[in-house]
Amino acid sequence: MRPDLLALTDESLISLANRGIVNRSARDVERGSGPVLTVADDGTVTGTFDDGIATALPPGRPLEQSSCTCHATTVCRHRVMVVLAYRSHAETETAAHIPWSPAEFADERLAGHLGARAMAAARKAFRSGYRATVHRGTDEDPIPTVELPTVTVRFLVPHDLGYARTDAADGAHLDAVALAVWAFRAVDERAPSAPTVDIHIGGSPAGSGDASGLAAAVPPLAELLADGIAHAKPGLTTSLAVARKHVEAVNARWMLDAFAALDDQLAAYTERRASYDPLHAASLTAEIMARQRCVRGGASPVADVLGTAESARTPLKLLHLTGLGGRVTGDAESRTVEVYLAHPDARIPLAVRRRVTLVPDETPPTAAELARRTVGGSRLSAIAAGNIVTHSASRSANRILHLGRGTVARTTITASTGAWSNLPPELLVGDLDAEARRLSERSPAVIRPRLRTDALRVVTVESVGALQYSPAAQRLTAVVSAPVGSVTIEMAYDPVTPGALDAAAAALSGPLRFVAGELRRQRATLVLNPTAFAVGDSVVVPDFSEATGDAATWRPTSGDDRDPLERAVATALGLSAEVLHHGLRHLPPGWPTRVDAAADDLRRHGLGRCADALRGVRSATADPAAFDLWVDTHLRLMLTADAL
Structure with a gap:
């Protein structure tokens, strides 16, 4: 045999x-x-x-x-x-799965199969430490799989190292097989019966050696807070560039992403672009400091918080992907189209992104027109609602997929019927109660990996409750029941995508089988912002739909139906963000009075520590201690907002 x-x-x-x-x-x-x-x-x-x-x-x-x-x-x-x-x-296709573990492959066997160079790279990665998610084989999916930060390794044949496969292109990340085997060894020792384990391997479990150069980020950010974005001195850009080089030297990928986003915010303010958002700039500054602090004191594994095990871009070989819809966002200057894809073999979602700069004095393209534009020679609308096979792609650390078009027929697409039942359990959610528990146990967003598709899930639909529409907030909601638990579908009007609410309402009223979207936990409720619906034998992408409803019905309004507690925290966050925008030396005269009112409101809602922290910033002066005080306060408010 x-x-x-x-x-x-x-x-x-x-x-x-x-x-x-x-x-x-x-x-x-x-x-x-x-x-x-x-x-x-x-x-x-x-x-x-x-x-x-x-x-x-x-x-x-x-x-x-x-x-x-x-x-x-x-x-x-x-x-x-x-x-x-x-x-x-x-006649053994239906034979029962026999459990086995790739941990059985000894290092000598790995070295003989992979070669000395790949083993040296693997040992270097082990010394730095890395995160892995280990999936043992089951009767439903007998292939043991390991998700590494950059690639996914699958052991297709029991006891045969020659059938270990990664989704990286040939010649890339040859060390991944060894890292996956070592991950199985660690899991077999620490959690021998768990089917799926997320684990940190190698390095010092909570060390700061790789983070020693990150202190260079503190002085320019403290200077930015003292003078403010609106009054930043010309030399600040150079100081921030030097700080980024220190961060890049240790390949702190998540901090680099945050720095890049902060640089974009500073440039947007200088160029008077509408994409500048004081609250976003403040959140990025606080996030950079949170990551630096977390590893400085040895509170968390360096690889997890900084992304030191990530590659900037990984070339991939043959991929089989499933479109999960898309989203269109924008402002007065640009539009951004994101298309979401399931990568079943790797058990992860990916995103394809295209940004379009608007031409002044010309009518902006509609969302449906943007969906007809191409990436890598393929229409965005076809990718969002199709089954994709590509030989020409690479993946960024934040799970953005880059499609190439170097040769003929490198990417082929067929229309999807929304047959999403074969997606892996990491993407397909039937037990929403268990998913809510998983979301509640995650690390805070400010120190999690910066994965663009981290929240993307597909929910199995058993029934749909009555549709509700809030004229004040221009928000459509419906409660969808899964096999276990329920989720609130929530979609707000956006003039960039005027046809989205009509399309979503029609999909929720049809023979709905699955809904894909960004899933989040809000208070004790799960909320999903949909990107696609599997209705009948087709896939509906609301953001790409033409407007067909009554324009007056979907007219945007300025109503605010947020919970009073959420509104109080949001107001405090806005006031804290003003400190970074104006600078401690240039705060407007009325700012302290507004802080007192916001602090009183926080205290009325039981958030006394948040109130005290905000008042502490009110009396701060532009000295080194003030920067730490502001970071403490803004992080406290951010974490409070995330917990609501």
């Missing part, structure tokens, strides 16, 4: 070849057009076809390294048909 061939499931074969080849091969075998099989004494399985082509699959050799007289350099349909025919002949 050849257990390696029997272990190759259809999904494994798809990852080795592609879905089209596997489907065609399966049809040929079912019609009786498969090969004639012979099995040699040494276990070599040979398939001979009617046209004279012969394929030999010797034991101990991966499928792509086996021989076929068709001379294909990749896994051809002949190799796939031999596997399918052998499986059918052995």
Whole structure:
């Protein structure tokens, strides 16, 4: 018997070849057009076809390294048909899953398979420490899988290191297999029975060695607070650039992302662009300091908080992706289109982004027109509601996917029917109560990885409650029940996407099977902002829809239906953000009075410590201690807002 061939499931074969080849091969075998099989004494399985082509699959050799007289350099349909025919002949496709762990691969075996250079890179990553999510094989998904910061490793065949596969392009991240094996070793020791474990491996579990250079970020940010964004001195840009170099030297990827966003905010203010937001700038400044503080005192693993194990961009090989809708946002100067994709093999969501600068004095393109624009030669609307196969892509650390168009037919798209039931449990949510518990146990947002698609989920729909519409807030809501628990679908009017509410209302009234969107926890309720609906046998993307309703009905208003407690915290955050905007040396005369009123409001709602912290900033002067005081206060308010 050849257990390696029997272990190759259809999904494994798809990852080795592609879905089209596997489907065609399966049809040929079912019609009786498969090969004639012979099995040699040494276990070599040979398939001979009617046209004279012969394929030999010797034991101990991966499928792509086996021989076929068709001379294909990749896994051809002949190799796939031999596997399918052998499986059918052995009649073991339904055999029970036998648990095993890649931890069994010794370092000597890893070194022989990967080579000295890859092992040296793996040991270096281990010394720095890295985060991994380990998924053991189950009856439903028998393939042990490890999600690493940059790539995903899958062990397709039990006990066979030759079938360990990553989603990185050939030659990239060769060390990933060793890191995945070491992750399984750690999990087998610490949590031997858990099906999925998120774990930090190697390095010092809470050390600050890699963060020693991050102190350079403090002086320019303190100077920014003293003078304010509105009064920043010319030399501040140079100081911030120097600080970024120190951060880049330790590959603190999440801090670099935050610095880049802060730089963009400073440039937006200088250029008087509408994208400048004082609250966003203040949140970024506080986040940078939160990450620096968290590792400075050894409170958290460096790799988790700083992203030191991340690569700026990872080239990927053959990908099978599923479109999960999209979103269009914008202001007076630009529009940004994001399309969301499920990467089932890696168990993660990704995003494709395109930004369009508006031309002055010209009518801005509608959301539907923007959806017809292309990325990597493919329409955004087709990607958002399709099944995608691409050989030409790379992935940024924040899970932004970059599609290339270097060669012909590198990316193919077929329309999706919304058959999302085969998505992995990390993306497909049926138990919303368990998902609510997971969200409540996460680290604060200011120190979590900066993953653009972190909140994206697909919810299985069993029933939809009555639709409700708030004229004051221009918000459409509906309660959707899943197999376990419920979620509130919430969508507000945006003049950039005037057709979205009509499309969402129609989808919620139809034969809805799934809804995809950004899921968040608000008080004791789960709220989902939808990006796509699977209705009947089609996928509806609300933001890409043409406006068809009564314009007067969806007219934007200025109403505020937030909870009074949320409003009190939001007001305090806005006042704290004004400190960074104006600077401690240039606060307007009426600011202290407004702070006193906001602090009183916080205290009335039981937030006495927030009130005291805000009043502390009120009396601060432009000295080094004032910066720490402001950071303490703004972080306290941010964490309070996140907890509401």
